[in-house]
Amino acid sequence: MRPVIMCIDDEQFVLTTIKKQLKFHLKDEYIIEISESGTEALEILDGFIKQSIDVPVVICDQIMPYLKGDDVLEKVHAVLPDTLTILLTGQASVDDLGNAVNKAKLYRYISKPWEEMDLCLTVKEAVRSYDQQKKIKKIHQELTEAHSQLVQTAKLACIGELAAGVAHELNQPLMVIRTGVQLMMRSYKHNTLKLDQLEHQFDTIEKNTKRMMNIINHLRTFSRQSELQPIEMNICDVIENTFLMIGEQLRLRNIEVIRTVTNSLPKIKGNPTQLEQVFLNLLANSRDAIEEKGKSIGGKIEITIGSEDNFVEILIKDSGVGIASHHLEKIYDPFYTTKEVGKGTGLGLSISFGIIKDHHGDIEVIQTDSSGTTFRVRLPV
Ligand SMILES: Nc1ncnc2c1ncn2[C@@H]1O[C@H](COP(=O)(O)OP(=O)(O)OP(=O)(O)O)[C@@H](O)[C@H]1O
Numbered sequence: 001m002r003p004v005i006m007c008i009d010d011e012q013f014v015l016t017t018i019k020k021q022l023k024f025h026l027k028d029e030y031i032i033e034i035s036e037s038g039t040e041a042l043e044i045l046d047g048f049i050k051q052s053i054d055v056p057v058v059i060c061d062q063i064m065p066y067l068k069g070d071d072v073l074e075k076v077h078a079v080l081p082d083t084l085t086i087l088l089t090g091q092a093s094v095d096d097l098g099n100a101v102n103k104a105k106l107y108r109y110i111s112k113p114w115e116e117m118d119l120c121l122t123v124k125e126a127v128r129s130y131d132q133q134k135k136i137k138k139i140h141q142e143l144t145e146a147h148s149q150l151v152q153t154a155k156l157a158c159i160g161e162l163a164a165g166v167a168h169e170l171n172q173p174l175m176v177i178r179t180g181v182q183l184m185m186r187s188y189k190h191n192t193l194k195l196d197q198l199e200h201q202f203d204t205i206e207k208n209t210k211r212m213m214n215i216i217n218h219l220r221t222f223s224r225q226s227e228l229q230p231i232e233m234n235i236c237d238v239i240e241n242t243f244l245m246i247g248e249q250l251r252l253r254n255i256e257v258i259r260t261v262t263n264s265l266p267k268i269k270g271n272p273t274q275l276e277q278v279f280l281n282l283l284a285n286s287r288d289a290i291e292e293k294g295k296s297i298g299g300k301i302e303i304t305i306g307s308e309d310n311f312v313e314i315l316i317k318d319s320g321v322g323i324a325s326h327h328l329e330k331i332y333d334p335f336y337t338t339k340e341v342g343k344g345t346g347l348g349l350s351i352s353f354g355i356i357k358d359h360h361g362d363i364e365v366i367q368t369d370s371s372g373t374t375f376r377v378r379l380p381v
């Protein structure tokens, strides 16, 4: 159905005149709906809302019995926040106008008797503005959705890469369990199984299965699209969780990790899964930079966590190849990567930057040369 322009006035003559003028100037693009009272108009508008029919503009007289114009428009604004409102008035007081402006987002007021062209041009302009607002809203929504999809895609790519590392993480406890069970079976066959050996093995099995469950559960939460509700967290836990997924990869590459917490840390508020994604990417970048220096050499990543007045600060210093100055300004650009085809998507830092910005923090390279690179992340308390 076509969008509706609603006119409210207690004088039938005024209504028919407005209707005729608007019909003439706006052609048949809009339905011109009229009503003699605010209460009735609100009921009609309610019907339009239920049928999802657009109402770009409501024009209303100020002086009417029962509900006054500014009160009607206030109620209209409550149910149709995007609709533009026009007050048509012979003698509105400054208070009435102020009220309409503040509470009903009044678009304009037109005094009676009105000029036909003035009224029609104002309505046309309002309709145009309404359409534009609607378009912007839609584009904004599409952008928000595209962004969260992008974050999700990068995360899934990350998980693909992690699968190999996680296989190692799981393999180790599995081997411990298997060996234990084999030992127990042998003792059982030789009739030498002792109670304390049994207890020890059960304990080992319990601990190792718990570790495996932790890893699997963690991967599960991480791969889910995370909710937007911010929660309180300790940044150290976030970083610890990151190592559940990348720790083994670093160990296999002979990369030593040194963690230092300089003072007691206040909690921060935010989305832990998203922040984990940031640290996962920073560590993956350090891993790649160290590997680029020489596959067999190994290397070092130093993580220093501390806090100052109003923020928590995390330094990640690696012994990798460093970032050339002409790359430095581009590293946060989406799809910017110096890695070989198929290795990097170039989304890691761009997404990390967005996540840190959403948390009102900042991310910066504070040192880089042939000895390595230091990234600094700051998050407000
Ligand atoms: N710690 C680092 N040491 C050296 N270079 C780095 C470091 N971190 C980032 N870079 C450079 O910045 C570029 C962009 O990093 P970004 O994380 O955005 O993408 P990527 O790692 O190439 O790909 P993706 O993260 O999507 O797998 C990298 O290709 C690399 O050249």
Ligand SMILES: [Mg+2]
Pocket (backbone or CB within 6 Å): 281, 284, 285, 344, 347, 348, 349
């Ligand atoms: Mg990366």
